[in-house]
Amino acid sequence: MSETKKQVTELTDVTIRFAGDSGDGMQLTGTQFSDNTAIFGNDLATFPDYPAEIRAPAGSLAGVSSFQIQFSNRDIHTPGDDLDVLVSMNPAALKVHLADLKENGMIIINDANFTKRNLQLAGYDSNPVDDGSLSNFRVIHVDMTKLVTIATEEIGLSPKLVARSSNMFALGIVYWMYGRKFDNTIKFIKDKFSSKPDISEANVRALNAGFNYGETIEVIKTSFHISKAVFEPGTYRNMMGNMAVAYGFLAAAQSSGLNLFYGGYPITPASDILHYLSGYKHFNVKTFQAEDEIAGVVSAIGAAYAGDLAVTATSGPGMALKTEAIGLAIITELPLVIVNVQRGGPSTGLPTKTEQSDLLQAMWGRHGEAPCAILAASSPADCFEATYEACRIALKYMMPVILLTDGYIANGSEPWKLPDLDKLPKLTTRRVTDPEGYQSFDHSSEILARPWAIPGTPGMEHRIGGLEKSDGLGHVSHNPLNHHHMVKLRQKKVDIIAKEIPDEIPFGDTSGDLLVLGWGGTKGALRSAVARARGEGKSVSHVHLRYLNPLPNNLGELLLKYKKVLIPELNLGQLAIIIRAKYLVDTISFSKLQGKPFTITEVYQRIIKEIEG
Amino acid sequence: MTDTNTMTTPLTRKDFVSNQEVRWCPGCGDYAILSQVQKILPKMGIPKENFLFVSGIGCSSRFPYYMETYGFHSIHGRATALASGAKVANPELSVWVITGDGDAMSIGGNHFIHTLRRNIDMNILMFNNRIYGLTKGQYSPTSEIGKVTKSSPLGSLDYPFNPPALALGAGGTFIARAIDRDQGASLEILERAAKHKGTSFVEYYQNCLIFNDGVFSHLTEKNTKDDTVLHLVHNQPMRFGKDNNKGLRLVGSQFEVIELGSKFGINDVFVHNENDKNLAMLLSELTYSDVLPTPVGIFYVKDTPTYETMVEDQIERAIKIKGKGDLNKLFNSSGTWVVE
Ligand code: SF4
Numbered sequence: 001m002s003e004t005k006k007q008v009t010e011l012t013d014v015t016i017r018f019a020g021d022s023g024d025g026m027q028l029t030g031t032q033f034s035d036n037t038a039i040f041g042n043d044l045a046t047f048p049d050y051p052a053e054i055r056a057p058a059g060s061l062a063g064v065s066s067f068q069i070q071f072s073n074r075d076i077h078t079p080g081d082d083l084d085v086l087v088s089m090n091p092a093a094l095k096v097h098l099a100d101l102k103e104n105g106m107i108i109i110n111d112a113n114f115t116k117r118n119l120q121l122a123g124y125d126s127n128p129v130d131d132g133s134l135s136n137f138r139v140i141h142v143d144m145t146k147l148v149t150i151a152t153e154e155i156g157l158s159p160k161l162v163a164r165s166s167n168m169f170a171l172g173i174v175y176w177m178y179g180r181k182f183d184n185t186i187k188f189i190k191d192k193f194s195s196k197p198d199i200s201e202a203n204v205r206a207l208n209a210g211f212n213y214g215e216t217i218e219v220i221k222t223s224f225h226i227s228k229a230v231f232e233p234g235t236y237r238n239m240m241g242n243m244a245v246a247y248g249f250l251a252a253a254q255s256s257g258l259n260l261f262y263g264g265y266p267i268t269p270a271s272d273i274l275h276y277l278s279g280y281k282h283f284n285v286k287t288f289q290a291e292d293e294i295a296g297v298v299s300a301i302g303a304a305y306a307g308d309l310a311v312t313a314t315s316g317p318g319m320a321l322k323t324e325a326i327g328l329a330i331i332t333e334l335p336l337v338i339v340n341v342q343r344g345g346p347s348t349g350l351p352t353k354t355e356q357s358d359l360l361q362a363m364w365g366r367h368g369e370a371p372c373a374i375l376a377a378s379s380p381a382d383c384f385e386a387t388y389e390a391c392r393i394a395l396k397y398m399m400p401v402i403l404l405t406d407g408y409i410a411n412g413s414e415p416w417k418l419p420d421l422d423k424l425p426k427l428t429t430r431r432v433t434d435p436e437g438y439q440s441f442d443h444s445s446e447i448l449a450r451p452w453a454i455p456g457t458p459g460m461e462h463r464i465g466g467l468e469k470s471d472g473l474g475h476v477s478h479n480p481l482n483h484h485h486m487v488k489l490r491q492k493k494v495d496i497i498a499k500e501i502p503d504e505i506p507f508g509d510t511s512g513d514l515l516v517l518g519w520g521g522t523k524g525a526l527r528s529a530v531a532r533a534r535g536e537g538k539s540v541s542h543v544h545l546r547y548l549n550p551l552p553n554n555l556g557e558l559l560l561k562y563k564k565v566l567i568p569e570l571n572l573g574q575l576a577i578i579i580r581a582k583y584l585v586d587t588i589s590f591s592k593l594q595g596k597p598f599t600i601t602e603v604y605q606r607i608i609k610e611i612e613g
Numbered sequence: 614m615t616d617t618n619t620m621t622t623p624l625t626r627k628d629f630v631s632n633q634e635v636r637w638c639p640g641c642g643d644y645a646i647l648s649q650v651q652k653i654l655p656k657m658g659i660p661k662e663n664f665l666f667v668s669g670i671g672c673s674s675r676f677p678y679y680m681e682t683y684g685f686h687s688i689h690g691r692a693t694a695l696a697s698g699a700k701v702a703n704p705e706l707s708v709w710v711i712t713g714d715g716d717a718m719s720i721g722g723n724h725f726i727h728t729l730r731r732n733i734d735m736n737i738l739m740f741n742n743r744i745y746g747l748t749k750g751q752y753s754p755t756s757e758i759g760k761v762t763k764s765s766p767l768g769s770l771d772y773p774f775n776p777p778a779l780a781l782g783a784g785g786t787f788i789a790r791a792i793d794r795d796q797g798a799s800l801e802i803l804e805r806a807a808k809h810k811g812t813s814f815v816e817y818y819q820n821c822l823i824f825n826d827g828v829f830s831h832l833t834e835k836n837t838k839d840d841t842v843l844h845l846v847h848n849q850p851m852r853f854g855k856d857n858n859k860g861l862r863l864v865g866s867q868f869e870v871i872e873l874g875s876k877f878g879i880n881d882v883f884v885h886n887e888n889d890k891n892l893a894m895l896l897s898e899l900t901y902s903d904v905l906p907t908p909v910g911i912f913y914v915k916d917t918p919t920y921e922t923m924v925e926d927q928i929e930r931a932i933k934i935k936g937k938g939d940l941n942k943l944f945n946s947s948g949t950w951v952v953e
Pocket residue numbers: 636637638640641642643672673742746747820821822823824
């Protein structure tokens with residue numbers, strides 16, 4: 001290996017996007033780089049973006065898959081707006097993503113895929129690599145496939161299999177650029193292909209070849225160094241939202257001493273929660289892959305009646321199918337957690353893209369007066385705590401809780417500080433075993449939660465169901481006054497939760513020109529935009545809601561302290577409707593419905609406009 | 614204290630009667646079925662607190678309220694899905710699903726077939742009155758074609774489901790038919806259904822005297838029933854008729870009725886074998902026959918592992934291989950780094 005001859009440039013943050021055809025392994029490449037970055041000690045946030053079709057035509061614009069990561073030596077909250085580096089494995093990827101690259105940004109291109117046919121498929125008349133159209137950027141273009149072929153010659157793999165390792169070559173270049181060791185990726189490759197030593201070896205060689213290429217060629221004049229970010233002491237790992245949800249469920253089951261039952265039906269982008277949990281059988285987890293979305297939630301309701309911590313996860317269309325059953329869980333007052341990993345709608349909509357348009361569905365999407373608690377997670381790692389909290393509320397208050405996440409935080413990742421399990425709030429249940437004086441619908445407790453007597457407990461046989469029940473005894477009741485009373489009681493059960501919701505403390509000031517109010521997965525972009533504007537002396541603050549039903553007690557008061565309230569949402573203004581209805585406070589909606597998260601810049605610009613405009 | 618009481622004093626029918634007033638129409642077939650179920654439960658040797666009755670929506674689905682057991686009156690069509698969750702969560706429970714032809718075969722058709730396919734240990738009693746009772750008289754998925762009802766004034770255009778054939782096709786492992794007014798046969802069938810490990814499906818012919826009165830009267834009236842009902846008995850020739858003088862003979866793959874006497878003897882009568890799925894299929898084809906008798910009893914039984922025991926086995930195996938789940942270990946399982 002030649003001696004290192006290049007200089008090292010110090011940077012604070014970098015945004016890279018790996019882009020290529022669906023078959024180019026970009027998600028894997030991005031995930032490997034993220035894990036490596038995490039271990040290196042930078043703060044980071046990632047955003048995978050992949051096509052809805054499993055096999056869109058190779059080389060087509062529709063088939064482009066990408067993975068974006070921002071990493072930094074400071075505390076960051078988003079995967080970045082504009083790109084410093086774009087890895088383009090084919091012309092279509094270049095076409096789709098070039099507009100996001102900063103001026104003078106770097107493009108890494110695999111020449112092997114810039115064939116006439118691929119250029120045509122991407123709509124290029126001439127090859128942008130040599131027609132001068134990329135002159136504003138720094139272009140590294142290399143026939144990765146050829147170099148990988150040479151490096152792996154002795155192994156004797158077919159050209160097709162060799163070409164598949166080109167992504168590792170690209171990753172090798174990027175590892176060199178940022179001065180990384182990559183033991184984690186080598187271990188990953190060896191584990192993944194443990195039964196195919198040839199392929200394993202080819203990938204390792206491709207990776208090393210890419211790294212060495214970076215070191216030898218003159219085009220890259222410098223490598224970059226981003227020093228470690230400052231984190232609170234602790235053990236960290238990179239965490240994706242869906243995995244954090246699964247972990248949250250496991251932790252909640254352990255704390256409550258209950259077995260976890262997951263009833264669900266596969267749906268993008270929620271299926272990973274089912275995948276993870278089905279691998280945790282040794283935690284006594286029972287996963288029931290039901291015949292449809294309805295059976296998914298209904299089986300969970302059956303398990304809840306039988307005494308398990310019962311949960312389900314889905315996305316918008318599945319949520320629509322589950323609504324009748326959620327009403328049943330509400331009227332039977334059973335603990336249940338329903339995770340909605342929101343995606344673009346209506347109908348099949350944009351199945352792999354993110355949106356926040358199911359808030360009003362969660363709020364009012366059931367027939368009858370059917371309130372339940374609603375929470376939202378604000379980032380990939382936050383999904384852990386949000387899930388745990390959803391379980392806590394469901395078990396304590398005996399009611400279904402809807403947890404809203406979204407495609408962006410479900411598949412995105414960021415560093416997660418491993419929790420001290422002993423310090424998490426201990427989850428308590430309403431389980432009872434003493435038949436003395438037992439009434440199934442006894443609401444005499446302070447929080448109005450009924451007792452939870454489960455089948456198998458002697459002397460407490462009782463019947464519940466979808467028909468209205470009398471308060472106390474829990475007998476079927478068509479009494480008009482009882483119904484009125486029970487409807488109000490179910491609402492009160494939800495309202496009462498507000499008592500233990502912490503007051504919102506704004507980021508920024510407790511009054512001022514503008515309050516940016518948000519919820520869910522937009523937190524990173526909103527917080528960063530507000531911070532940027534505040535850095536320029538603007539009077540703007542940020543409140544980001546975890547509790548959407550009920551809302552925090554001090555929110556109404558807080559809203560009055562600012563001249564304007566701006567609510568950025570990835571919908572047409574759903575939180576705004578709730579805020580206006582509840583507090584009679586005027587709000588300004590900032591909507592985006594492009595299947596993409598907010599960028600910091602667009603929120604920042606809107607903040608400036610509201611303050612100066 | 615309650616413990617010892619429930620365990621030592623033998624249970625009686627009365628222990629299963631709840632204090633709720635039964636609200637079916639006087640004379641409804643549901644009463645008979647309720648009493649038959651209450652009669653057999655004490656014999657099962659199962660503590661009362663382990664019984665769970667789950668229902669959907671329809672006249673029959675009020676059933677759990679009348680049972681002094683755990684009960685869940687769920688939503689339309691979803692009883693089997695709810696029961697599946699409860700049984701998988703707690704395999705100790707003796708789970709019973711009370712449903713109707715509309716509830717199980719129409720709105721709940723999907724859950725019904727998938728429950729059978731999984732062979733979750735529960736007993737599905739489907740009260741088939743071939744009509745929608747609770748919504749006041751529309752044709753159901755088991756109503757005969759041409760049936761004139763409130764929603765089919767010119768006659769229904771739907772071909773009906775054949776419940777035992779559907780259940781067989783779905784992979785059911787216990788398939789039987791009972792009749793509300795035939796208590797003797799019903800009690801035996803219920804007992805066998807309860808003891809079967811897996812999903813037991815019992816189609817209960819039930820008279821709705823308000824909206825479909827007499828739909829099964831040929832099977833229940835004294836002067837006709839002997840000639841119209843074939844009681845299936847395992848390993849016994851399939852005989853019926855007033856003097857037990859008729860039998861079913863198999864010609865090719867079709868049944869035909871023979872008179873025992875000079876021409877045919879007992880050896881010509883086909884012998885029932887409840888473990889023969891092909892035979893069960895042939896028998897289920899008699900459901901809507903005008904010529905051949907209607908089989909009542911156990912069509913088919915197959916012993917095969919149940920879903921919930923396989924779930925438990927997988928958990929046990931996973932623990933054996935990986936050790937009991939340890940959260941800290943799991944959280945630390947990949948790519949961690951420590952910040953001092
Ligand atoms: S309507 Fe028919 S099925 Fe319903 S309770 Fe009355 S008689 Fe029975």
